[in-house]
Amino acid sequence: MSLLVAAVFNLNHPAHTVDWEFIHLSVANVVVIGLMLIVFVLAILLPFPGAARRQAARRSGGAS
Amino acid sequence: MPPGTPSGSGAPSHSPGASSKSWTVKLRERGVAALPPDKLLPDGQPTYVASWIYVFGVAAIASLIVIVGSGCILALKGPAWWHETGVGHFFNSIHLWSVELFFAAMVVHLWGKYWMAAWRGGRARVWVTGAVTFLVAIPCALTGYVSQQNFDAQWISTQAKDAMNSVGVGAFFNLTNFGQMYSYHILLLPIAVVLLVSLHVLLVRRHGVVPPFELQDKLAGATPPGQAPSGGQQ
Numbered sequence: 001m002s003l004l005v006a007a008v009f010n011l012n013h014p015a016h017t018v019d020w021e022f023i024h025l026s027v028a029n030v031v032v033i034g035l036m037l038i039v040f041v042l043a044i045l046l047p048f049p050g051a052a053r054r055q056a057a058r059r060s061g062g063a064s
Numbered sequence: 065m066p067p068g069t070p071s072g073s074g075a076p077s078h079s080p081g082a083s084s085k086s087w088t089v090k091l092r093e094r095g096v097a098a099l100p101p102d103k104l105l106p107d108g109q110p111t112y113v114a115s116w117i118y119v120f121g122v123a124a125i126a127s128l129i130v131i132v133g134s135g136c137i138l139a140l141k142g143p144a145w146w147h148e149t150g151v152g153h154f155f156n157s158i159h160l161w162s163v164e165l166f167f168a169a170m171v172v173h174l175w176g177k178y179w180m181a182a183w184r185g186g187r188a189r190v191w192v193t194g195a196v197t198f199l200v201a202i203p204c205a206l207t208g209y210v211s212q213q214n215f216d217a218q219w220i221s222t223q224a225k226d227a228m229n230s231v232g233v234g235a236f237f238n239l240t241n242f243g244q245m246y247s248y249h250i251l252l253l254p255i256a257v258v259l260l261v262s263l264h265v266l267l268v269r270r271h272g273v274v275p276p277f278e279l280q281d282k283l284a285g286a287t288p289p290g291q292a293p294s295g296g297q298q
Contacts, residue, residue, distance in 0.1 A: 044176075048116055
């Protein structure tokens with residue numbers, strides 16, 4: 001039998017929505033999209049492991 | 065060959081210069097010409113691939129493997145199991161969240177490939193197979209949402225049937241027909257997604273990862289168009 005526990009957040013209400021023109025999204029959905037955009041930007045900006053090693057190899061002019 | 069020797073034993077009777085080759089030989093030669101072993105399973109990738117943006121394609125594939133695996137178990141055990149047992153509920157959740165990760169990774173991968181103009185250098189089919197995979201994955205998810213066998217699924221199907229009817233496909237794709245939706249979800253559409261992803265990856269292996277704009281400009285004179293420049297191997 002499953003154990004009934006209280007939710008951490010109050011879930012007993014309609015979803016909060018963001019409405020703009022024809023766009024109708026839940027706040028949760030907007031948050032997810034925002035997080036994906038942040039992850040995308042970080043993926044481009046953050047250095048990949050071994051970046052210093054490759055930079056040194058490029059400066060020395062040799063292919064690794 | 066001595067009399068009595070089975071015709072299938074020993075060395076094949078085909079000679080390299082023979083004018084009539086069997087279809088298996090032709091298929092093998094075409095396959096190896098298109099994707100030799102060192103291209104199919106390369107030693108390394110160009111240096112410019114050392115970036116986090118390249119992680120999302122493989123993350124989407126890893127999610128897809130979890131989706132198919134958890135989906136197989138759900139299909140084997142059935143709706144009563146995934147609703148009424150703790151383990152079943154857990155596998156149902158794994159299946160849902162791997163789908164969420166699959167779409168998140170696929171969309172970030174799509175954003176990266178779009179802004180890189182990854183269709184450059186003869187890679188149009190790579191882009192097209194990727195885009196079609198995205199489009200096929202959407203109804204694959206929708207058919208899953210209407211197959212949950214709960215009130216939420218009933219709501220989704222009764223609402224979304226209006227959308228299908230409005231574009232004239234409701235008679236052929238009936239969202240309130242559980243048998244049809246479940247069959248699309250566990251068989252037809254997963255096969256399509258897996259085939260498209262496989263084709264997409266094979267095309268990436270064949271054409272190589274698209275080089276950055278600056279590198280392509282620099283190497284424009286040195287490398288024939290349609291081929292990936294080496295860009296230094298890692």
